[in-house]
Amino acid sequence: MYPITGERHESDHRIGGCSVRELVSTYGTPLYVVDEATLRYNCQQFTTTLRDHYPNATVAYASKAGLTVGIANIIASEQLGADVVSGGELYTILQSRVDPERVYFHGNNKSGSEIDLAIRHCVTIVVDNAHELAHIQAIATDLQQPARVLFRLNPGIDVHTHRYIKTGHGDSKFGLTVDEAIPLMQRVVAGDWAVLRGIHAHIGSQIMDEAPFQMVVRWLVATAATLIQVLNHPIDAINCGGGFGISYTAGDTAPNIPRIIHQMTETLKQSCAEHAIPLPRLIVEPGRSIIGNAGVTLYTIGAVKSVPQGSQYIFVDGGMADNPRFMMYQSAYTFDVISAEPSLQTGVFKIAGKFCESGDVLADGVTLPVPQPNDIMIVYGTGAYNYSMSSNYNRYCKPAMVLVNNGTSRVLVKRETYADIVRHDMP
Numbered sequence: 001m002y003p004i005t006g007e008r009h010e011s012d013h014r015i016g017g018c019s020v021r022e023l024v025s026t027y028g029t030p031l032y033v034v035d036e037a038t039l040r041y042n043c044q045q046f047t048t049t050l051r052d053h054y055p056n057a058t059v060a061y062a063s064k065a066g067l068t069v070g071i072a073n074i075i076a077s078e079q080l081g082a083d084v085v086s087g088g089e090l091y092t093i094l095q096s097r098v099d100p101e102r103v104y105f106h107g108n109n110k111s112g113s114e115i116d117l118a119i120r121h122c123v124t125i126v127v128d129n130a131h132e133l134a135h136i137q138a139i140a141t142d143l144q145q146p147a148r149v150l151f152r153l154n155p156g157i158d159v160h161t162h163r164y165i166k167t168g169h170g171d172s173k174f175g176l177t178v179d180e181a182i183p184l185m186q187r188v189v190a191g192d193w194a195v196l197r198g199i200h201a202h203i204g205s206q207i208m209d210e211a212p213f214q215m216v217v218r219w220l221v222a223t224a225a226t227l228i229q230v231l232n233h234p235i236d237a238i239n240c241g242g243g244f245g246i247s248y249t250a251g252d253t254a255p256n257i258p259r260i261i262h263q264m265t266e267t268l269k270q271s272c273a274e275h276a277i278p279l280p281r282l283i284v285e286p287g288r289s290i291i292g293n294a295g296v297t298l299y300t301i302g303a304v305k306s307v308p309q310g311s312q313y314i315f316v317d318g319g320m321a322d323n324p325r326f327m328m329y330q331s332a333y334t335f336d337v338i339s340a341e342p343s344l345q346t347g348v349f350k351i352a353g354k355f356c357e358s359g360d361v362l363a364d365g366v367t368l369p370v371p372q373p374n375d376i377m378i379v380y381g382t383g384a385y386n387y388s389m390s391s392n393y394n395r396y397c398k399p400a401m402v403l404v405n406n407g408t409s410r411v412l413v414k415r416e417t418y419a420d421i422v423r424h425d426m427p
């Protein structure tokens with residue numbers, strides 16, 4: 001869960017060669033910190049394995065995990081494409097150096113203007129439903145520019161993860177069954193307003209087992225073989241989604257990325273041989289496993305308060321609006337207190353934010369040295385789905401984000417101000 005450059009010392013920690021204390025005094029708190037070396041290392045875990053074992057592949061970073069123009073430029077320089085799920089993510093990617101031809105546009109309810117933006121920029125649209133396909137047909141016909149499409153299929157694979165982050169089970173809102181997809185694909189193949197490029201399935205997020213990834217490859221290849229026959233049309237690409245789990249605490253064992261990707265390529269080759277179909281382009285869409293452990297969040301500790309029922313609270317100057325994941329999924333993290341004079345005494349704490357909600361908690365039952373007000377709280381593994389899920393609840397100014405590398409730091413996102421908070425209000 002630590003960044004690869006992380007160093008934990010008694011009264012200070014370092015990330016990317018930068019002192020955490022100095023980062024706090026320069027930029028203030030709450031602060032998101034992203035370690036460039038970890039981000040690049042995580043990209044390379046995928047790209048080098050694929051280069052060695054299956055070069056006909058694209059790694060499309062699932063930008064919902066954490067996206068800014070600066071982050072997109074780093075992933076572009078590592079030769080990754082991107083997966084986007086909204087016009088806002090697509091627009092951000094288009095402001096960066098990511099090649100639009102390596103961008104995949106997901107989502108179960110894309111608007112006309114989002115589809116229009118994707119088609120104009122040669123972004124591949126991952127079709128979720130019949131209504132959307134009708135929209136794509138109308139817009140592509142109007143623009144006289146064929147849309148590139150993949151179809152999102154629901155493989156019915158149920159994985160062991162939180163129910164909110166499962167997506168490939170029977171009752172998921174995402175995708176189509178193969179039977180539902182076939183007539184839609186036949187419409188695409190028969191027309192000249194879209195080009196069918198392949199099929200997609202994503203089974204969920206934070207998956208710690210390796211087996212489901214092999215299952216999804218086998219299922220996609222078997223499905224591609226059927227579709228090639230039924231449609232009499234090639235399936236050039238199979239997109240296996242993302243979902244590779246990461247370690248958030250010492251008790252977690254995350255899948256080993258090079259091993260799992262190598263296994264997926266072996267399964268792909270073997271399944272294609274069994275079904276006698278040509279080897280397709282392999283697309284994977286990792287999000288969390290690219291940025292999760294590259295990020296940490298820094299807070300300033302305020303009061304340490306005991307309540308009559310027995311809980312001991314540590315209050316921090318952020319909370320649910322910069323990290324809603326404990327509230328949403330009871331997600332665990334690794335916490336540390338950075339103190340000029342570390343206490344030898346420990347306590348068991350509930351870590352709460354400053355928002356006007358009893359549920360505004362970041363963790364419960366964490367053993368830490370007893371902190372003093374103004375000590376720093378560092379939370380590891382917050383790179384994914386923290387900034388991207390942040391909100392302005394209670395008219396909170398979202399934190400700044402800084403990139404650290406080789407002892408230097410630079411701002412990726414400026415801290416919001418009160419002026420930003422009222423910017424769109426009308427009197």
Ligand SMILES: Cc1ncc(COP(=O)(O)O)c(C=O)c1O
Nearest residue numbers: 062202205242243285286287288
């Ligand atoms: C279609 C799709 N691809 C990729 C991902 C990325 O998942 P993760 O961040 O778990 O790798 C998601 C996450 O929800 C997704 O919905």
